[in-house]
Amino acid sequence: MTTEELKPIGEDASLLLVDDDEPFLRRLARAMEKRGFAPEMAGSVAAGKAIATARPPAYAVVDLRLDDGNGLDVVETIRDKRPDARIVVLTGYGAIATAVAAVKLGAADYLSKPADANDITAALLAMPDELPPPPENPMSADRVRWEHIQRVYELCDRNVSETARRLNMHRRTLQRILAKRSPK
Incomplete structure (x- = not known):
């Protein structure tokens, strides 16, 4: 996807990253910061919901399965506090039912791990009425x-x-x- 096809980040570049894999979370935060976002990290559903309630982000990347619950609870909290937020759900366990649930709750896209920062950025910044491009390296x-x-x-x-x-x-x-x- 070229930069002309992406919508700009905008004035509010706040990004909530929720994942219980701490090394992945730190790497993703650094990569997203380099792309112009202002990331804030949470390692659990409780922390993600607390941040989403206190400072609703313009963008979010949420892991589906977390140690203390389901990432869809964080998606729901973000949607309640900020309906215009762009949310991408990540999971290592891709399933059609969870993808449908994520989209129904307001996620803009659903990506299987391992997803790289370019795929995540493209999903976050894709125009809402356009389909995201197919992955460069799909799972076998x-x-x-x-x-x-x-x-x-x-x-x-x-x-x-x-x-x-x-x-x-x-x-x-x-x-x-x-x-x-x-x-x-």
Whole structure:
């Protein structure tokens, strides 16, 4: 996406970053600051909601799954306090249902991790009536499958037998998949 297709950041460049992965949060804050934003970081749902209530940001990047709850609660708080805010939801566990929920609550876009600062900036600054460009480096089919299996495994409280049953997969096959490293 070229700079002509992006709307300008504007006078209010406040950006709320909510993620419980502290190294990622710091890297993203530095990268977004270089792009003209004024980032403020939060490592939890509670901290994100407190900042959104006290100083509603013009832009926000919120992780979906946080240690203390669901990032969609932060999205909802931002929407209540500042309806014109541009919000991007990030997640390592991409699913259609959560993407729909994020957009219904007012997120401008939904990106799968790992998303780089350029993708996030493009999503934040894209015109509201335009579709964002396709990702430069989309996840491979093997990676999407692995992410889905990991998500179901986490939702089943890391119970291999229950996960295998829900995925209609043999338990030993699932154990071999879980023992391997994630595909690129």
